Amino acid sequence: MTSILSINTVRFVVLLLLQVLVLSNINFLGYINPHLYILFILLFPVKNNRMTIIFLSFLLGLSIDMFLDTGGINAAASVAIAYIRPVALKFSFGALYDHQSIKFSTTELGQRITYISILTIIHHFIFFSLEVFNFSKILLILQNTLYSSIFTILLCVLITIIFSRKKKK
Amino acid sequence: MQQIVNFIIRNKSFLLFLFLFLVSLGFTIQSHSFHKSKFVNSANFLTGGVYTMSNNFSDYFGLKQQNILLQEENNTLKSLLYNSKNTKDSVFIDSTRFNKTYRFISGQVIRNSYSKTNNVILINKGEADSLDQDFGVITSKGILGIIEKTSAHNATVLSILNTTTRISAQLKKTNHFGTISWNAKSPKYIQLTEIPQIAPVIIGDTIITSGRSAIFPKGVPVGTVANFNLDTAENYYEITVELFNDMTDLEHVYIIENTNKNTLKTLLNNRDD
Incomplete structure (x- = not known):
């Protein structure tokens, strides 16, 4: 239990600092940035209380908003994906989720990519809708969502692969 | 009463989600109105x-x-x-x-x-x-x-x-003034609107601040005219200004x-x- 707590605390702080100091300054092609911090919400232990993850993702989103002066858009998008996470888990892992026995390091790569993609795209869509805050610019929202999602999904998958291999050895 | 308590217990995660989502939405709306981001800002x-x-x-x-x-x-x-x-002749220096x-x-x-x-x-x-x-x-x-x-x-x-910033600006060679704003497309260009149609605008003209607000003195350089056309009512120019600053x-x-x-x-x- 203590190891889960400490791992998640470290992950929270590291992802927060990585996001605000490095990843939000990439500006690939002028505006594309990955939002890797949602990895914290994606990899949060399944067995834990649903209230805890919703509250923690709000806290994480709000801290990032504070650093990036974005009002509350990161918090809103994070809370939303934390709430619908069980649905995405059930959709991508099926029977495994019903038994509450998912370990992300042992799941199949295809299933993991589906899971990451669903939540990333939803997160980015809410994020950019709130950032642009103008539904007459829906094309801009969709364009940003698409490009940034690709970037985020790639990074998330890569990082989960790198870190799960260590555990197998 | 019992039913209300039961309802809250049953839907507690949804209610928490709704509450936190509305709070963050509130922060977002606040940040979209000028000078109102009270709690969530990086100046702490x-x-x-x-x-x-x-x-x-x-x-x-x-x-x-x-x-x-x-x-x-x-x-x-x-x-x-x-x-x-x-x-010490009649040459006018803005500074x-x-x-x-x-x-x-x-x-x-x-x-x-x-x-x-x-x-x-x-x-x-x-x-x-x-x-x-x-x-x-x-x-x-x-x-x-x-x-x-x-x-x-x-x-x-x-x-x-x-997109919430509005600053008064004018042409350097005449005193026709308008408002600069940003359409969020390119960090190189901003938009100058409300310049009356009668103003002699040419591509390459310098735009400076007008000093009509108490914030900026008159004569701070803004950029040069990159492109201009009349708005739909054909009363005012909509000018695209290329910034001097590399933002x-x-x-x-x-x-x-x-x-x-x-x-x-x-x-x-x-x-x-």
Whole structure:
């Protein structure tokens, strides 16, 4: 239990600092940035209380908003994906989720990519809708969502692969 | 009563989600209205500290470039200084209009942003250096933004690359004035609207601030006309202005305090009553 707590605390702080100091300054092609911090919400232990993850993702989103002066858009998008996470888990892992026995390091790569993609795209869509805050610019929202999602999904998958291999050895 | 309690217990995670989502939505809406982001901003002790620390490292990478920039500025200032002594003719130099009503404070950008729709810049001066809301911020090349929030040692600046920022600007050669805003498309260009159709606009014309608000003095350079066309009603020009500043590469800034601001404000308020 203590190891889960400490791992998640470290992950929270590291992802927060990585996001605000490095990843939000990439500006690939002028505006594309990955939002890797949602990895914290994606990899949060399944067995834990649903209230805890919703509250923690709000806290994480709000801290990032504070650093990036974005009002509350990161918090809103994070809370939303934390709430619908069980649905995405059930959709991508099926029977495994019903038994509450998912370990992300042992799941199949295809299933993991589906899971990451669903939540990333939803997160980015809410994020950019709130950032642009103008539904007459829906094309801009969709364009940003698409490009940034690709970037985020790639990074998330890569990082989960790198870190799960260590555990197998 | 029992049923209400049961309902709350059954849907507690949904209610928590709804509550937190609405709170963050509230913050978002607040941040989209000018000068209203009260709680969530980076000019506080923690975020300001982290950015100052990281800036201490990243400063060094731009030293050479910034030195060249500062040298160029020194060069222009020197040429202004010596030329004005020798030739006291009718040549009009804008900088002479910056009289003592404006106080300048130098500062440094510790976090820049330009890729969002509402960009906010963090600088390393704050209340300890007598900064306050609504002070103007410029660089050696041109206009940058307006101070929004201050803490003891940091301040956030609403960049001109922010869809809520409105600054009064005019043509340099005539006194036709309008408002600059940003359409969130490119960090190189901003839009100048409400210039009357009668104004003689040519591509390449210089745009400066008009000094009609108490924030910026008249004559701070903004950019040059890159493109212009009439609006749908054909009464006003919509001008695309190419900025002098490279908004993606900022380091040294100057904060302008208008020492007559309070006097001006009371004067205007009394007139409105």
